[in-house]
Amino acid sequence: MAKITYIEHDGTEHVIDVKNGLSVMEGAVKNNIPGIDADCGGACACATCHVYVDEAFLAKTGTRSAMEESMLDFAEGVEENSRLSCQIKVSDDLDGLIVRMPESQH
Amino acid sequence: MRGRSLWSARSRSRRTSGPPLSKAWLKGEADADSLALKPLEFYAENGIDFRPGVRAVQLKRSDRVVVLSDGSTLNYDVLILATGARAFALPIPGADLAGIMALRTAADAEQLKAAIGPGKTLAVVGGGYIGLEVAASGRALGAEVVVLEREARLLARVACNALSDFFRSYHEARGVRFELGCSVVGFEGTDGRVSGVKLADGRVLPCDAAVVGVGAAPNDELAAEAGLATARGVVVDLDARTSDPNIFAIGDVAHRPMPIYDRMFRMESVPNALEQAKQAASAITGRPRPAGECPWQWSDQYDLKLQIAGYPFDADEIVLRGDPATAKFAVFHLKGNQLQAVEAINAPPEFMMGKQLILSRKAVDKARLADPSISMKEVAA
Numbered sequence: 001m002a003k004i005t006y007i008e009h010d011g012t013e014h015v016i017d018v019k020n021g022l023s024v025m026e027g028a029v030k031n032n033i034p035g036i037d038a039d040c041g042g043a044c045a046c047a048t049c050h051v052y053v054d055e056a057f058l059a060k061t062g063t064r065s066a067m068e069e070s071m072l073d074f075a076e077g078v079e080e081n082s083r084l085s086c087q088i089k090v091s092d093d094l095d096g097l098i099v100r101m102p103e104s105q106h
Numbered sequence: 107m108r109g110r111s112l113w114s115a116r117s118r119s120r121r122t123s124g125p126p127l128s129k130a131w132l133k134g135e136a137d138a139d140s141l142a143l144k145p146l147e148f149y150a151e152n153g154i155d156f157r158p159g160v161r162a163v164q165l166k167r168s169d170r171v172v173v174l175s176d177g178s179t180l181n182y183d184v185l186i187l188a189t190g191a192r193a194f195a196l197p198i199p200g201a202d203l204a205g206i207m208a209l210r211t212a213a214d215a216e217q218l219k220a221a222i223g224p225g226k227t228l229a230v231v232g233g234g235y236i237g238l239e240v241a242a243s244g245r246a247l248g249a250e251v252v253v254l255e256r257e258a259r260l261l262a263r264v265a266c267n268a269l270s271d272f273f274r275s276y277h278e279a280r281g282v283r284f285e286l287g288c289s290v291v292g293f294e295g296t297d298g299r300v301s302g303v304k305l306a307d308g309r310v311l312p313c314d315a316a317v318v319g320v321g322a323a324p325n326d327e328l329a330a331e332a333g334l335a336t337a338r339g340v341v342v343d344l345d346a347r348t349s350d351p352n353i354f355a356i357g358d359v360a361h362r363p364m365p366i367y368d369r370m371f372r373m374e375s376v377p378n379a380l381e382q383a384k385q386a387a388s389a390i391t392g393r394p395r396p397a398g399e400c401p402w403q404w405s406d407q408y409d410l411k412l413q414i415a416g417y418p419f420d421a422d423e424i425v426l427r428g429d430p431a432t433a434k435f436a437v438f439h440l441k442g443n444q445l446q447a448v449e450a451i452n453a454p455p456e457f458m459m460g461k462q463l464i465l466s467r468k469a470v471d472k473a474r475l476a477d478p479s480i481s482m483k484e485v486a487a
Binding site for chain 2 (some may be wrong): 030031032039040041043044045046047067070071073074
């Protein structure tokens, strides 16, 4: 279990307990948090679950796979700390994680 | 608009976000909860009266009433039909034996996982995308897998020869056996359980379980009986509205317009269901219609990611970009110099830019498209 803070582009914060094994994307979608569309349901096929990972957690959330890198290339406003949230798996290590959402997923 | 919504479920389990064949699920890492679209609390918290196990059995449109299978009735102001599609069953002897399943629900997937493993043989009837995904899953679970296809090649209705050949050799290299151009005439059983598939040439291929993936039919009976317009699905407009202004139909059951191809058809995909949900919600709440769309879908088999954008309607030329031998390539279908569809294997840029080009209808330079040394962003520029 990890407490994750999702911050919408307008600053609205949502703090959610997400079960280990789910992805950061699933934690958002199952709790109806706006701003993460996840059109493909987590298959790394659509690039609509783009988030910015808080700098303090960059190491713990791991690195992008080649597929993720390639899909992110087509997201809007990609930064160094951009990730596809369907590719970040939740574990106790990620307790306190903060992710921010881009202005748009399309 | 704030209203009460009710969701009555036809299937036994809650809807999942696609066929639950993910690697995590196969390895037992994903449980039913993680596969469910939303946790049960979600419905209560959002004013949704979710009634699993209750079916809508009749629409009385003149009274705006739905009759439910438990005998009760419901009044509605707006009704959304999201009844989906059901797998075609083969009208052949033995088709009702235990161990023969379609793979459309989480329960089917659980049954499959329980039935096969090392030392077991899985027969897959139908060499379409569902059949191939199941074949890959069967191998991942350690089973022997044989795929039976009526046509002379795989994916015959949906893919070009290059893609058919690619999938065939990729699966064969991972131990899947194919019987192409073969006709399944029955199933044989022992103690009520499937033990083999009988072919028209007299052979019987032994198996411990069989998955039938030969297409699906829309569950449009409720609508048709109520006098709504149907045509291979419930006919809707760009707002997902049926011929009754108070009734909408979305997802696999809808026969819907697709402006970029100037025609109507029915699709079975997650993105299609999401798009139509947005159309209906926008119309019901008086918001602007969603922007133009390019239909798309994906399929995961082994470590391959297939992403498909568009449909190759009226296409007159195929352009191959990349080398299938590297398992990283794309097949573009063009009508004149406009892109109609793209099938991308492990090639996200080709998929993402292809999707944009299909939607924009922009003229494409075929020579540049065929040249992988020119980036897709440059090709589309």
